[in-house]
Amino acid sequence: MSLRDQIAGNRLQLVGERDEAAAAALAVRTKSEAYQRLKREMHLTVLDRVELERLVRMPEEQIRSEIGLLIARILDERKEPANDLERRQLTIDVYDEMFGFGPLEVLLRDPTVSDILVNTAKQTYVERRGRLELTDITFYDDAHLMKVIEKIVSRVGRRIDESSPMVDARLPDGSRVNAIIPPSAVDGPLVSIRRFAVNPLQVPDLVSLQTLTPPMAEVLDGLARAKVNILISGGTGSGKTTLLNVLSGFIPNDERIVTIEDAAELQLRQQHVLRLETRPPNIEGRGEITQRSLVRNALRMRPDRIILGEVRGAEALDMLNAMNTGHEGSLATIHANTPRDALTRLENMISLAGLALPPRTMRQQIASAITVVVQAARLTDGRRKIMSISELTGLEGDVVNMQEIFTFRRTGIDSTGAVRGYFCATGVRPKFSERLQAFGVTLPENIYDPARRFETN
Template identity: 55%
Template structure:
């Protein structure tokens, strides 16, 4: 009986997957191909739809709940449910083999840095360093692949921002869960069917600068708003944070350069790199490894220029002891025992000894 009600009123076969707290992602590739991610690993489920039209009906119901529609004129919809879960629906002719539904479920729990340390995502020492970095208003970029846990990490670090600061968040789909009392959340708007009314990340960023923010947090830098963020970081908005798709800290900086080039503003490479060097303090690299565990593989500091290349130094790294596919990964988080350049800023707050203890005393 429950299945009939779900099919008539709810999201059909997906209802029990949406209710399963162990499921983080739901991937519908076709009527008989419904996958989920549990514990960082994909698996095929026994959930099925009757046919493509059944998938289409449920997809339409999902996007309708978010005030959107999917049809031949709008064959691709990116939106979110009321609980914050991210939804992507793609239908023919864009999806060649039939309609697809991708759901990134919104986690019910608010993880702290201590929670992530207990899950072996990072060490307690790394967590303490990031806690201090947030307090010191360092500009932090969280880098990693899809599903690596960048937003989760940003949320955890953002909890360390003092409660008396005004924070403006900018996102394509609202995922950030800041705990502070003074938060203004902004979200982009897609164009209408007539192609008008679009509000981009760049529009929102420029508006945010007029809202007297103490910090600006961008859910993900993915286009020309990178230039605006860079300028904001260099003009008094310290403590800003964002995420970025990249596989290494060095690649993250290169990707930032490329995104800034997309802005259409003619800037020399040397100027952009000099601005990046001044703006960014830390790049936190996160990876989802083949054993399903998400780990911080590097915390790297941007320290200056060597010739025309931005120089970086790692403060923490994850050293793998083994790495065969199919086996649990064994390794340890290690301090490089290198003193960061922001030690002087820490000294102003009486935190320089704490940083020395983190990197050397407990390294």
């Protein structure tokens, strides 16, 4: 056989395999569409035949049993071909539609999913281990997705409609939800859910995941116990809130803590915690409660520490004032790519407070209020790292002095796409060492030794 004939034969084989794959994909899609249609019909029929008021008074297992029996009866009446596995799945799906968040429930039950991204009714992505994956989860139509969104936001007293097409809310497990609908979303409703683990990550988990090293964890533990003000900086999805949860775990149990957030996400383990949450304006444009007003109110609540979920605007000035007036050991997060950018963003936010402060005055306020900036990042392979722990040492002229204590240095990317690098100290002995000693925090002598490297794999 000639080379040309071989090439032609291979091409025909590829075309045949492609046609078979397309046919298989079409069969799966057709089956999925048929199941979706059957599920919707079952849902509507069950709603017509049951008394919801009677069902809600029953235990969950009894409700599932009642729905299962009713679905079996309807399938038998309609002579629908369905095996035992499909009947059990229909029972689960119809229950989720009636009492949960519909198609999202299967993803919310999956502990490996860290983010759920719904791109209109026909497409849903998830993030697992830092990587995005397309799922086969779909909604009947945009109206079905809108019902799920309304169910989520109504449970936390929020609203979403054409006059207010964007909303931040939270699920019962603390996961954060952002939704945006038409007219702001051109192609249909969009939903993003940031999952939070039922069991929050602890320091040993972050060390085993190579997010930080044992020496870095010891220093952060000491900083929290010595009531040092810490700002956590990072981009979206870099693990700022997870790190804030971990740092809050170092706070002694006998302190009074006030948390302030747009959507309550923090999962503090202390006993004496007061959680405050912002509120958007109502349909008349009234009743808004901003982070700035909550920070001001928190100062009257006799807090030992204030934890601000994320600094976004004029509340930055009130937060810095609180840190400078007896509320030491406070924590906050901010969106920024480097520690220096974080200080620049803080300066810009102070100017939003409506006070015409000179730049030097603003920088003096920042330098005296914040001692440490912890920089977090999500690398290209999806893993989170603490890239830097830096100390603010004061103001020199018009510049805030900053020195890096620990850093992560990249050395390349391996054959699997994983980022290679190592953690190390820079060799600088921080000025806050004296404060740690004053609070009885003793660290090993070699903790700032730059020769100690911690390679990542």
